[in-house]
Amino acid sequence: MASHIVGYPRMGPKRELKFALESFWDGKSSPEDLEKVATDLRASIWKQMSEAGIKYIPSNTFSYYDQVLDTTAMLGAVPERYSWTGGEIGFSTYFSMARGNASVPAMEMTKWFDTNYHFIVPELAPNTKFSYASHKAVSEYKEAKALGIDTVPVLVGPVSYLLLSKPAKGVDKSFSLLSLLDSILPVYKEVVTELKAAGASWIQFDEPTLVMDLDAHQLAAFSSAYAELESAFSGLNVLIETYFADIPAESYKTLTSLSGVMAYGFDLVRGTKTLDLVKSEGFPSGKYLFAGVVDGRNIWADDLVASLSSLRSLEAIVGKDKLVVSTSCSLMHTAVDLVNETKLDNEIKSWLAFAAQKVVEVNALAKALAGQKDEAYFVANAAAQASRRSSPRVTNEEVQKAAAALKGSDHRRATNVSVRLDAQQKKLNLPVLPTTTIGSFPQTMDLRRVRREYKAKKISEEEYVSAIKEEIRKVVKIQEELDIDVLVHGEPERNDMVEYFGEQLSGFAFTANGWVQSYGSRCVKPPIIYGDVSRPNPMTVFWSKMAQSMTSRPMKGMLTGPVTILNWSFVRNDQPRFETCYQIALAIKKEVEDLEAGGIQVIQIDEAALREGLPLRKSEHAFYLNWAVHSFRITNCGVQDTTQIHTHMCYSNFNDIIHSIIDMDADVITIENSRSDEKLLSVFREGVKYGAGIGPGVYDIHSPRIPSTEEIADRVNKMLAVLDTNILWVNPDCGLKTRKYTEVKPALTNMVDAAKLIRTQLASAK
Numbered sequence: 097m098a099s100h101i102v103g104y105p106r107m108g109p110k111r112e113l114k115f116a117l118e119s120f121w122d123g124k125s126s127p128e129d130l131e132k133v134a135t136d137l138r139a140s141i142w143k144q145m146s147e148a149g150i151k152y153i154p155s156n157t158f159s160y161y162d163q164v165l166d167t168t169a170m171l172g173a174v175p176e177r178y179s180w181t182g183g184e185i186g187f188s189t190y191f192s193m194a195r196g197n198a199s200v201p202a203m204e205m206t207k208w209f210d211t212n213y214h215f216i217v218p219e220l221a222p223n224t225k226f227s228y229a230s231h232k233a234v235s236e237y238k239e240a241k242a243l244g245i246d247t248v249p250v251l252v253g254p255v256s257y258l259l260l261s262k263p264a265k266g267v268d269k270s271f272s273l274l275s276l277l278d279s280i281l282p283v284y285k286e287v288v289t290e291l292k293a294a295g296a297s298w299i300q301f302d303e304p305t306l307v308m309d310l311d312a313h314q315l316a317a318f319s320s321a322y323a324e325l326e327s328a329f330s331g332l333n334v335l336i337e338t339y340f341a342d343i344p345a346e347s348y349k350t351l352t353s354l355s356g357v358m359a360y361g362f363d364l365v366r367g368t369k370t371l372d373l374v375k376s377e378g379f380p381s382g383k384y385l386f387a388g389v390v391d392g393r394n395i396w397a398d399d400l401v402a403s404l405s406s407l408r409s410l411e412a413i414v415g416k417d418k419l420v421v422s423t424s425c426s427l428m429h430t431a432v433d434l435v436n437e438t439k440l441d442n443e444i445k446s447w448l449a450f451a452a453q454k455v456v457e458v459n460a461l462a463k464a465l466a467g468q469k470d471e472a473y474f475v476a477n478a479a480a481q482a483s484r485r486s487s488p489r490v491t492n493e494e495v496q497k498a499a500a501a502l503k504g505s506d507h508r509r510a511t512n513v514s515v516r517l518d519a520q521q522k523k524l525n526l527p528v529l530p531t532t533t534i535g536s537f538p539q540t541m542d543l544r545r546v547r548r549e550y551k552a553k554k555i556s557e558e559e560y561v562s563a564i565k566e567e568i569r570k571v572v573k574i575q576e577e578l579d580i581d582v583l584v585h586g587e588p589e590r591n592d593m594v595e596y597f598g599e600q601l602s603g604f605a606f607t608a609n610g611w612v613q614s615y616g617s618r619c620v621k622p623p624i625i626y627g628d629v630s631r632p633n634p635m636t637v638f639w640s641k642m643a644q645s646m647t648s649r650p651m652k653g654m655l656t657g658p659v660t661i662l663n664w665s666f667v668r669n670d671q672p673r674f675e676t677c678y679q680i681a682l683a684i685k686k687e688v689e690d691l692e693a694g695g696i697q698v699i700q701i702d703e704a705a706l707r708e709g710l711p712l713r714k715s716e717h718a719f720y721l722n723w724a725v726h727s728f729r730i731t732n733c734g735v736q737d738t739t740q741i742h743t744h745m746c747y748s749n750f751n752d753i754i755h756s757i758i759d760m761d762a763d764v765i766t767i768e769n770s771r772s773d774e775k776l777l778s779v780f781r782e783g784v785k786y787g788a789g790i791g792p793g794v795y796d797i798h799s800p801r802i803p804s805t806e807e808i809a810d811r812v813n814k815m816l817a818v819l820d821t822n823i824l825w826v827n828p829d830c831g832l833k834t835r836k837y838t839e840v841k842p843a844l845t846n847m848v849d850a851a852k853l854i855r856t857q858l859a860s861a862k
Contacts, residue, residue: 097419097466100152100386101145102300102337102361103250105451106159107613109433117617120187122202125551127187134158138236140236142245144452145571147461152298152335152386155240155247156233156809157426160187161194161616163302164209164215164260167252168193171283172229175219175264177202185229192706194616196799199424204262205798207617207708209304209340209704212394212428212664218261220273228283234290241295244818245790249291253336254284254302254325257318260305274317280325288328300335300361304352307341307367308712316349326356335386337361339425341712342369342391345377352380360385364406365391365424367520368654369710371406373784385414388424390457395430395610395624395666397449398457400477400789404464411465421462427451430666431610431622443487444626446480450610484626485670490626492602496633499678504606507733510763513788519737523697524650528858529812529826529851530581532791534744534766535654535700536831547591558708564588565642572646578844579852582650582698585643587833588851592700594664598623600635601807606664607616615798624666625676631683634690641694650740653691653699657743658684658727666781674723681730687731692739700742701731703760704830707750721756728760740764746793746830751779754786764789768829770796770811780818790819794847800835802843808850821858 116133119125121244138158142592145153159166169190174180180189194216196202227803233249240247257280258273264299291299297434322336334357343362348370351360364371364387379385387410389403411419433452437445442502449457461475550560571586590596598604604623611619619840627716634651644651658680667673684701691699706728711720732741743760750757757765769777769792780786794811795803808826815824826847832840 097416097421097462099149099462100150100248100361100420100422101150101154101427101455101458102339102388102392102423103428104141104145105430105613106137106138106157107432107611109436111611111619112137112161114617114619121191129190130160130187133588134160135239138239138630142243142247144241145455146245149457149463150455151238152329152420152422154248154250154300155236155244156249156251157428158236160190162213162215163249163252164218164257165194166192166214166230166232166676168218169230170232170251171257171280172227173218173220173224174229177349182227183229184231191592191817196796196801198801201796201801202553202799208274210388211340212612212614212705212708213429214621215260219264220258220261220276221264221267222271222275224264224276224279224281226276226279228286230289230340233287236296237296238292245298246295248298248300248335249296250300250302251287253301254280254321255314256303256305258317259314262342265765266588270775274314277317277321278324281321284325285328285763288325288332292328292332296332298333298335300337302337302339304337304339306336306338306347307343307363308861309344309714311346315346316371317351318354322354325715329356333358333384335359335361335384339388340364340366342367343373344713345373348373348377352377352383357383359386359390359420361386361422363388363424365389367394367424370407371704374410379414382418383414384418384420385410386420386422388422389461390423391422391423391455392423392427392454393429394471394669395448395450396669397453397477397480398461399481400457400461400474400690404459405464407461416465421458421465423454423458426671427454428613430454431612432631436609439606443489444605447484447626448624453535460530474743484713490627490668490670492630495628495630495682496680499675502678502682502730507729509729509733510733510739511609511737513761513763516737516740517789520697520763521742523738524740528821529824531826531848531851532580532582532652532766533575533584533828533844534831535584535587535652535702536590536833537574537584538590538835538837539588539591539833540837541587543567543588544591547589564639565656568639568643568698569646571804572651573588574841575740576647576649578841578848580848581846582652582844583643583647584652584654585639587654587831589639593831594661595621595623597635597656597661598625598665601629601631601680603627603629603679606653620664622665623661625662625668627668629679629683631678631686635687637687637694639688640691640696644696647711649665650698650831651696652742653688653696654686655687655699655701655731657701657703657706659709659724660703663709672728677723677727678730681727684731685734689734689818692735697738698740699732699735700744701728701762702744703728704744704746706745707753710753717753721753725756725759726764728762742766744830754779754784758786758788762788764791764825766791766825767793769793770829777814777818786819787823789823789825791825791827794850795828795843796827797828797830797832798836800839802839803846805846805849805853808847809853812850816854847862
């Protein structure tokens with residue numbers, strides 16, 4: 097019985113790639129230095145899987161930024177503004193597309209399906225010229241082969257690539273991206289031909305869009321694409337991999353009838369109905385089924401007995417020699433290795449499996465199916481499953497009762513938003529087009545050192561508080577000098593917005609090295625929600641009150657919302673997600689009320705990840721949005737009209753959930769806009785009425801590029817064409833923690849100057 101891994105984390109167990117990338121971007125190391133780190137990491141990953149007994153080991157899943165950008169490079173689909181003149185795409189062009197440079201902005205970045213991973217969105221036009229411009233897939237296959245390891249090269253499939261793209265700026269929105277299929281397939285043929293010549297016997301095409309709601313035209317594109325590629329597939333075994341949800345019946349029929357395809361991969365963790373579909377629809381004779389039974393998106397140890405039962409059901413349908421045990425998706429969405437964990441106690445540690453452990457689980461299941469069951473391993477797994485089910489630390493009856501009592505109310509504030517905004521303006525006295533930032537300010541090396549030394553108990557609490565106080569004072573002074581209207585304290589006490597709150601809530605556990613890539617070099621360390629959630633003590637009140645005491649301007653209290661905490665954590669899988677979310681909402685509600693009682697008049701409750709959690713199938717949208725929006729309203733339903741509630745969202749497509757955003761009933765929303773070519777504004781052009789305050793981002797903080805005053809003013813004027821002057825705010829796209837002060841100060845200076853320029857123009861026009 098064979099085993100397979102869809103993909104593996106890239107950053108390394110100690111975030112080696114992150115530090116190598118940042119050193120390269122800062123000009124402190126050479127391209128050769130960066131490539132050496134990458135080469136060593138790839139070799140380590142392949143050897144680990146080989147030694148664990150995995151038969152189908154992936155290659156070309158490593159990336160310096162993301163796999164969709166790698167595909168854009170492979171196809172030579174570089175937008176004209178980057179002045180690429182042909183040939184093999186190098187780091188300069190590649191990273192300019194990802195991050196922008198001094199003269200041109202980056203390409204749009206958005207969420208990878210319903211995960212916290214991001215990808216760079218391809219920009220395509222009818223006249224886009226495609227050419228084979230990055231030989232990465234072939235190079236990495238040869239690299240592994242030189243180590244004595246035969247791998248399965250992985251490519252983003254041609255149809256999913258086009259469906260994940262967008263029309264380039266200036267191209268009509270009605271342009272059919274699938275019309276470019278015939279233009280990109282010749283490049284795919286070249287790649288396949290080279291891989292075959294290099295010795296590859298299997299190739300994996302990731303076509304995750306097959307799990308989405310596709311129309312007949314889109315499904316036909318899969319059939320025509322793989323029919324066209326069939327001649328190139330001669331002598332190869334081709335696997336089409338799907339993940340993140342059930343595959344719909346029509347997509348299943350299309351997939352299993354594709355020309356030249358030998359194997360199909362399914363997510364049987366999130367795709368809970370796919371097993372029944374295979375049973376009812378049947379499975380093509382002689383083909384392979386790659387069964388994704390080990391969860392690639394969470395860190396709980398697999399229930400091996402349950403997975404083995406599912407595999408045996410499939411074995412009876414597809415045959416013993418045609419069933420391959422796999423992960424549900426790439427393991428890049430999990431932490432790297434549990435061996436590196438020193439903070440977790442033994443009980444919780446026994447409940448978990450990171451990427452390295454999941455590789456072992458996959459192989460153990462494959463061996464068990466082949467009659468070589470490791471009894472001791474299965475017994476230990478069963479004991480861990482039983483321990484988790486019976487542990488008293490998982491359940492808190494008081495929390496469960498409070499969450500159950502939420503039923504029967506929609507938890508709305510007592511008055512309409514327009515009435516509240518009037519009351520808030522009388523108290524805050526803000527100018528037209530008020531300026532603010534999203535929350536965080538640059539996280540300097542000194543600041544990180546202070547937090548690290550405090551955690552290691554190398555400095556006292558008094559020394560820590562003093563250092564953080566001075567950092568807050570510096571950030572407040574900078575904002576006052578810049579003449580920003582509503583201030584933030586810069587979040588110097590927080591390394592990560594979710595981890596910070598989770599550390600102060602019950603029911604959470606934390607890792608020492610459980611890092612997961614979010615985009616580029618950006619890594620996050622998701623908390624683990626293992627039990628019922630409550631707030632034992634205030635979490636931010638001390639710092640917020642301190643910051644407010646330093647200024648006469650409004651100071652925002654900064655919180656992370658319940659849906660974002662949920663979606664950016666590894667969540668318990670023993671109860672519905674919405675039940676956990678309601679528990680978190682009640683905890684945040686207590687914090688909001690304590691902030692208000694402490695004199696904080698503006699409270700921001702970030703829901704950056706609300707859109708991210710939207711299910712991939714439209715039939716499931718309403719249920720999710722109902723409990724997610726309800727959770728947000730629970731947090732602030734009890735505050736006074738004069739307390740202004742902000743929320744923030746970023747890097748997703750919000751247009752399709754705009755009515756749910758309105759239903760959140762926040763007083764002000766700041767929302768990513770600039771990097772997506774102001775796509776958000778189109779909903780207002782199309783007639784959606786928004787009566788609350790809104791701040792579409794005026795510049796992209798994920799790029800080091802500093803926008804001019806004129807550029808920002810132009811963006812604000814575009815917003816004023818569709819939004820009322822009295823509701824518009826001026827702010828960046830997102831928090832500033834990843835930027836340097838040398839970038840932040842001039843960018844914010846230009847932002848404030850742009851707001852003042854337009855205020856003057858508006859006043860003179862009266």
